[in-house]
Amino acid sequence: MVSKFALVLASAVVCVPGTAVAAAADPVPTVMAALGDSISAGFNACGWYLACTSRSWSAGDDPGVNSHYLRMLAIGPSVKGHNLNLAVAGSTSADLAVQAERAVAAKAGYVTILIGAQDACASSESKMTPVATYRARIDRAFALLSPAGTKIFAASIPDIKRLWRIGKDNVVAKSFWALGRICPTMLAHAGSTAKKDQARRDRVRERVQDYNAEMAQACAAYGPGCRSDGGAVFSYPFTLDHISKWDFFHPNADGQRALAQATFKLGFPWDPDTLTREPLAVAP
Numbered sequence: 001m002v003s004k005f006a007l008v009l010a011s012a013v014v015c016v017p018g019t020a021v022a023a024a025a026d027p028v029p030t031v032m033a034a035l036g037d038s039i040s041a042g043f044n045a046c047g048w049y050l051a052c053t054s055r056s057w058s059a060g061d062d063p064g065v066n067s068h069y070l071r072m073l074a075i076g077p078s079v080k081g082h083n084l085n086l087a088v089a090g091s092t093s094a095d096l097a098v099q100a101e102r103a104v105a106a107k108a109g110y111v112t113i114l115i116g117a118q119d120a121c122a123s124s125e126s127k128m129t130p131v132a133t134y135r136a137r138i139d140r141a142f143a144l145l146s147p148a149g150t151k152i153f154a155a156s157i158p159d160i161k162r163l164w165r166i167g168k169d170n171v172v173a174k175s176f177w178a179l180g181r182i183c184p185t186m187l188a189h190a191g192s193t194a195k196k197d198q199a200r201r202d203r204v205r206e207r208v209q210d211y212n213a214e215m216a217q218a219c220a221a222y223g224p225g226c227r228s229d230g231g232a233v234f235s236y237p238f239t240l241d242h243i244s245k246w247d248f249f250h251p252n253a254d255g256q257r258a259l260a261q262a263t264f265k266l267g268f269p270w271d272p273d274t275l276t277r278e279p280l281a282v283a284p
Helices: 004-015 068-075 093-105 131-148 160-167 171-179 195-222 253-264
Strands: 032-036 083-085 110-114 151-154 226-228
Touching: 032 068, 032 093, 068 253, 093 110, 093 131, 131 195, 151 195, 160 171, 160 195, 195 226
Parallel strands: 032 083, 032 110, 110 151, 151 226
Antiparallel strands: none
């Protein structure tokens, strides 16, 4: 049976413009903003349990990351100095509407949204955000952004089961996960091969996939003013080299750079050179 996520992903990939159809370039907005959680806030990308907004894949200004903001700045200088990071570490989908309101108040013409990891990384499976609730919250945020004509880039949530898979044999990673109670729905009992733990991890991964499917559908409903990444972030084959050694959970500077590179090319054609779309990376 083809999953709901697979159908939405296929649809999103088909809808991404290719080189055969030239889309008109949009003017670079004068204000852009990052919405979301600790990933977009650059948490632990430069120090011990710190938000490092300069290294955000979205609105950061660190040349080593080469964020959406810096790539847009290279195309149009009007956005210079108007890169807002409204993402907050620990945020769930429940916090997105407030961030959207702040973006509208700041007259942001473009926002990136990456939200949902904390909805899945609850203290227990029963406390994960229901899929319908997640979608309603996304729709609410989009409804706030729509009247202003704000363009949206909707990124998928990373595959946190892949994080478990690449880190489960690393003693230091497992220690951080256990002591910090980091994403217990997925990372608790990381070394266990018991069927109940394997089944739990699969259910949490499925929940993330469901969130991603709803985000892609909400983006499609928003219309041409929204671009979905088509599952590129979820499918990205990241390694421990992309993960902060402060917690073995958040992207480090290399991880933030990989996020920026993988997503910007799937966004709006601010310039004709960005019309080329590369195939999505598929995790092994």
